[in-house]
Amino acid sequence: MILEGRGLAIGYPGRRVGEGLDMALAAGRATALLGPNGGGKTTLLKTLLGLIPPLAGEVRLDGVPLAAIPIRERARRIAYVPQSQGAGFGFTVFETVLMGRTAFASPFARPSTSDEEAARTAIARLGIVRLAERPITEISGGERQLTLIARALAAEPAVVLLDEPTASLDFGNQGRVLREIGALREAGLAVLFTTHDPNQALRHADAVAAIRDGRMIESGPARDILLRERLERLYGTPVEEVREGERRAFLPG
Numbered sequence: 001m002i003l004e005g006r007g008l009a010i011g012y013p014g015r016r017v018g019e020g021l022d023m024a025l026a027a028g029r030a031t032a033l034l035g036p037n038g039g040g041k042t043t044l045l046k047t048l049l050g051l052i053p054p055l056a057g058e059v060r061l062d063g064v065p066l067a068a069i070p071i072r073e074r075a076r077r078i079a080y081v082p083q084s085q086g087a088g089f090g091f092t093v094f095e096t097v098l099m100g101r102t103a104f105a106s107p108f109a110r111p112s113t114s115d116e117e118a119a120r121t122a123i124a125r126l127g128i129v130r131l132a133e134r135p136i137t138e139i140s141g142g143e144r145q146l147t148l149i150a151r152a153l154a155a156e157p158a159v160v161l162l163d164e165p166t167a168s169l170d171f172g173n174q175g176r177v178l179r180e181i182g183a184l185r186e187a188g189l190a191v192l193f194t195t196h197d198p199n200q201a202l203r204h205a206d207a208v209a210a211i212r213d214g215r216m217i218e219s220g221p222a223r224d225i226l227l228r229e230r231l232e233r234l235y236g237t238p239v240e241e242v243r244e245g246e247r248r249a250f251l252p253g
């Protein structure tokens with residue numbers, strides 16, 4: 001087990017969002033976190049990263065309490081791809097990805113050749129080489145999302161947490177990102193991603209956890225959890241299941 005949260009209560013000063021949450025991420029496995037809007041997915045991710053402290057319980061990285069691990073080391077070992085956000089400053093795509101390396105170096109260190117190499121490799125992997133010298137203020141939301149994923153990979157982390165990684169992507173780029181998530185899992189990383197699409201979880205996750213109103217209401221192997229009746233219960237809405245042989249997909253409504 002790499003990253004583990006036990007008995008977590010999560011939230012913000014003066015606002016408890018959820019409690020009784022357990023989450024265990026293992027090397028070489030991808031977990032999808034599902035659940036209705038406002039249920040606490042992002043808050044749980046931020047707690048697992050150590051960006052906000054748990055209100056109760058503890059997060060451990062390789063058995064060591066997160067709170068006891070220096071922030072730079074945490075940043076090196078656990079990468080975070082936040083929900084698509086505003087453009088930020090006018091760094092180029094290459095500089096942004098390179099920050100994935102320098103975030104855990106000394107503030108005065110200059111990126112080394114191997115840092116630049118890792119950034120270029122991550123950029124190539126996400127298929128955004130042609131964007132490398134463009135300012136991130138002048139690329140599309142989807143291209144920015146691919147840049148943020150490349151930045152996370154540049155750090156060569158052991159764990160990667162992605163918050164709705166396909167939210168602003170076109171169909172082709174959704175496929176590219178999901179294939180990349182699969183490749184990370186194959187490469188032995190522990191992966192957690194949030195999604196509103198159970199089909200992504202069905203195709204790309206080993207395990208599924210579902211939270212609603214801050215409670216973990218489902219958790220287990222993807223194929224056991226991703227069943228029509230369970231999804232209807234989770235989202236409180238009818239769900240249609242389409243089958244073709246062994247393959248299944250869900251349609252909302």
Ligand SMILES: Nc1ncnc2c1ncn2[C@@H]1O[C@H](COP(=O)(O)OP(=O)(O)OP(=O)(O)O)[C@@H](O)[C@H]1O
Pocket residue numbers: 012015017035036037038039040041042043044
């Ligand atoms: N900084 C904050 N301070 C106080 N409350 C917050 C803060 N950020 C989020 N919340 C609240 O915490 C609850 C859970 O939000 P969270 O973003 O974790 O849900 P989510 O499951 O990721 O939602 P979505 O699917 O819509 O992204 C919501 O009620 C939200 O309003």
